[in-house]
Amino acid sequence: MKKNTMLLITGAVLTLLFIIFSTPLFESLFYEREFSNEMYSANLYLIVAIVTVLVAWSFAGIYYYVINSVSFSRWYHWLMVLVTAMILGPVINYIYPNNIFSADGLDFSAQLFSFCMVDVIVEAVLFIIASFSIRWWSSNCRHTPIPE
Amino acid sequence: MRPLIMQLAAGVHPLNEAGQPMPLEIIPVIVDPHRANEDLKRTDNLLRWYKQIRRSLYGESLDEVKGFFSVKISTLSDILPNGSALSDTFLFNMGAVGAKRFRDFISYSTLDSANQALCSMMFSEDQLNTKMDIGFVGSPNIGAVALNQFKDSEEFRQFSNVFQKNDRIFVVSSIFGGTGAAGYPIIVKNIRNAGNNIQINNRGDLRDAKIGALTVLPYFNVQQDENSPISRADFISKTKSALYYYHDNLTGIRQNGVDLPLSKVNACYYLGDEIPSNPYFNDPGGNGQRNDAHMIEFVGALAVLDFLQIPDNQLVTTDGNALSPIFKEYGLNNDKMKLSLKDLGTRTRAQINKQMVKFHLAYMYITHQLKHDIGRGYTEDKPEINNGFLSTTFYNTLTRDFFVAYRMWLKELKGNQRSFEPFNLNTEKLSDAFKDIVPKSGLFKSTIDYRTMLSSLNKASQQAVKIQKFGTDRVAYKLMDLLDETLDDVVDEKFNSVV
Numbered sequence: 001m002k003k004n005t006m007l008l009i010t011g012a013v014l015t016l017l018f019i020i021f022s023t024p025l026f027e028s029l030f031y032e033r034e035f036s037n038e039m040y041s042a043n044l045y046l047i048v049a050i051v052t053v054l055v056a057w058s059f060a061g062i063y064y065y066v067i068n069s070v071s072f073s074r075w076y077h078w079l080m081v082l083v084t085a086m087i088l089g090p091v092i093n094y095i096y097p098n099n100i101f102s103a104d105g106l107d108f109s110a111q112l113f114s115f116c117m118v119d120v121i122v123e124a125v126l127f128i129i130a131s132f133s134i135r136w137w138s139s140n141c142r143h144t145p146i147p148e
Numbered sequence: 149m150r151p152l153i154m155q156l157a158a159g160v161h162p163l164n165e166a167g168q169p170m171p172l173e174i175i176p177v178i179v180d181p182h183r184a185n186e187d188l189k190r191t192d193n194l195l196r197w198y199k200q201i202r203r204s205l206y207g208e209s210l211d212e213v214k215g216f217f218s219v220k221i222s223t224l225s226d227i228l229p230n231g232s233a234l235s236d237t238f239l240f241n242m243g244a245v246g247a248k249r250f251r252d253f254i255s256y257s258t259l260d261s262a263n264q265a266l267c268s269m270m271f272s273e274d275q276l277n278t279k280m281d282i283g284f285v286g287s288p289n290i291g292a293v294a295l296n297q298f299k300d301s302e303e304f305r306q307f308s309n310v311f312q313k314n315d316r317i318f319v320v321s322s323i324f325g326g327t328g329a330a331g332y333p334i335i336v337k338n339i340r341n342a343g344n345n346i347q348i349n350n351r352g353d354l355r356d357a358k359i360g361a362l363t364v365l366p367y368f369n370v371q372q373d374e375n376s377p378i379s380r381a382d383f384i385s386k387t388k389s390a391l392y393y394y395h396d397n398l399t400g401i402r403q404n405g406v407d408l409p410l411s412k413v414n415a416c417y418y419l420g421d422e423i424p425s426n427p428y429f430n431d432p433g434g435n436g437q438r439n440d441a442h443m444i445e446f447v448g449a450l451a452v453l454d455f456l457q458i459p460d461n462q463l464v465t466t467d468g469n470a471l472s473p474i475f476k477e478y479g480l481n482n483d484k485m486k487l488s489l490k491d492l493g494t495r496t497r498a499q500i501n502k503q504m505v506k507f508h509l510a511y512m513y514i515t516h517q518l519k520h521d522i523g524r525g526y527t528e529d530k531p532e533i534n535n536g537f538l539s540t541t542f543y544n545t546l547t548r549d550f551f552v553a554y555r556m557w558l559k560e561l562k563g564n565q566r567s568f569e570p571f572n573l574n575t576e577k578l579s580d581a582f583k584d585i586v587p588k589s590g591l592f593k594s595t596i597d598y599r600t601m602l603s604s605l606n607k608a609s610q611q612a613v614k615i616q617k618f619g620t621d622r623v624a625y626k627l628m629d630l631l632d633e634t635l636d637d638v639v640d641e642k643f644n645s646v647v
Binding site: 069070071073074137139140142143147148 | 523524525528529532599602603606607610
């Protein structure tokens with residue numbers, strides 16, 4: 001099987017594993033008893049994981065196949081998209097859970113903020129995984145950020 | 149030769165009867181005793197550079213029908229079997245001629261008085277004292293004697309060894325000078341009389357070879373110089389006397405006062421222009437004769453391609469005579485003093501315009517943009533084009549030698565009269581590069597620029613990588629092939645008709 005297809009499959013498998021094991025993974029990265037219990041009860045770990053994955057893969061897809069421009073094909077252009085994903089994903093993952101908590105009369109804003117700082121890193125990792133999974137078929141950006 | 153080399157570099161090929169490009173190998177043999185002639189030197193350089201570039205791209209392959217530099221140009225020694233004594237050069241060895249005065253060449257001092265008197269009638273004192281290392285200084289009567297060594301030369305003997313029935317011969321000469329005017333009939337005569345020359349092989353095939361010839365009538369002007377044997381005032385009279393001779397002995401056959409419907413040449417091309425060029429510096433000797441390129445020469449190169457496209461059944465020769473000789477002139481589409489690609493004849497435009505446009509775009513890209521694109525897109529696909537490529541012999545020969553000569557040639561064509569200016573040399577913008585060829589524009593149409601080219605190159609390279617078209621080390625070929633393929637689509641997409 002071709003190397004690029006293997007990388008796509010590997011990326012997809014890693015992403016799936018992340019979703020499946022999102023709860024223990026997030027709790028190992030950030031744990032505060034009450035906050036983590038509420039997150040678990042409201043099934044928010046799974047939602048946060050899915051949002052993180054969607055943002056990472058869709059931004060990668062947009063960069064490599066929608067924008068796909070020679071004017072936007074340098075490594076720092078890719079970095080701009082990475083930073084944007086690192087901001088947008090955690091912002092969504094702050095707003096949505098915070099609304100859920102507020103509706104229940106709970107205030108975990110400080111813990112949520114710390115959790116989202118961890119999510120920034122997770123977002124970056126997933127974006128990199130997505131990039132290295134799907135870039136190979138992009139006509140103008142397949143060698144971004146690192147040549148094949 | 150210069151415009152022919154440029155047309156071949158652009159990837160122009162003769163077409164077969166189905167309109168498909170034919171593979172081609174050309175063996176130029178330049179006959180000129182004036183070795184220091186500047187035009188000769190730069191033509192020789194151009195041929196060598198072309199050969200080097202072509203070898204880097206395609207090796208020794210003979211089957212290429214597409215791509216820049218795909219026609220093969222070889223020296224005579226290249227096609228001879230190993231062990232040949234010939235030098236690897238495009239120049240006919242005229243050492244015996246160049247070293248002597250004409251008087252010594254014909255051993256004038258050893259002639260008896262009757263023969264000396266005869267010689268003195270046929271040749272002036274100046275002509276007898278001419279040192280032939282600067283050629284025949286516009287005297288075909290000298291050339292006619294000196295060039296008779298052609299039939300006994302090693303080149304002709306070796307040429308006969310490798311000549312095959314399906315090969316074609318094309319003779320290019322000017323009619324208003326010395327070397328060409330004399331050399332043309334002598335070369336044709338020696339080929340047609342091959343049957344009587346026991347020193348050579350393939351006598352029958354040579355005798356009945358398909359021969360075409362381009363005769364260039366006066367088209368350029370020289371500055372008047374009392375001290376020079378060359379004068380424009382003589383051009384017309386020399387032309388007339390040569391044409392009379394050709395009529396009776398070469399392009400027509402006159403026997404016993406009767407014109408026979410035969411010719412020694414299968415296809416004759418005539419070119420000239422009533423508009424004289426800018427006057428060239430009149431310096432026949434030493435390092436002189438560096439004449440600016442002219443439109444007539446560009447059209448003359450087309451005659452070679454046209455000849456190659458004539459079907460075999462129209463070039464039949466029997467017993468050294470062409471049965472149905474063809475005679476051609478050339479007509480421009482527009483009679484103007486400043487010409488562009490759109491002013492050429494219809495068939496010419498269909499055959500060469502697109503390739504010339506593509507080649508110029510490739511020249512602009514390689515000259516102005518390639519080094520900025522290294523490290524991006526297609527340059528990273530295997531085999532990679534990296535900064536080391538800019539130091540290769542191929543790249544240096546292409547950019548520092550060939551492209552410099554190409555640009556100089558275009559400048560000369562533009563500055564001459566009548567002027568030929570196919571491209572705008574004063575811009576780095578692709579959309580402004582052509583005269584009379586307008587880029588497409590519209591609401592959702594972007595104009596052509598280097599980003600367009602890079603994007604197209606990336607897409608083409610992506611497809612090439614899938615089939616490993618360029619292997620692991622054919623970097624030069626990758627660059628030129630991608631450019632050729634990409635520009636084919638880009639030109640159609642971004643320009644209103646180039647034909």
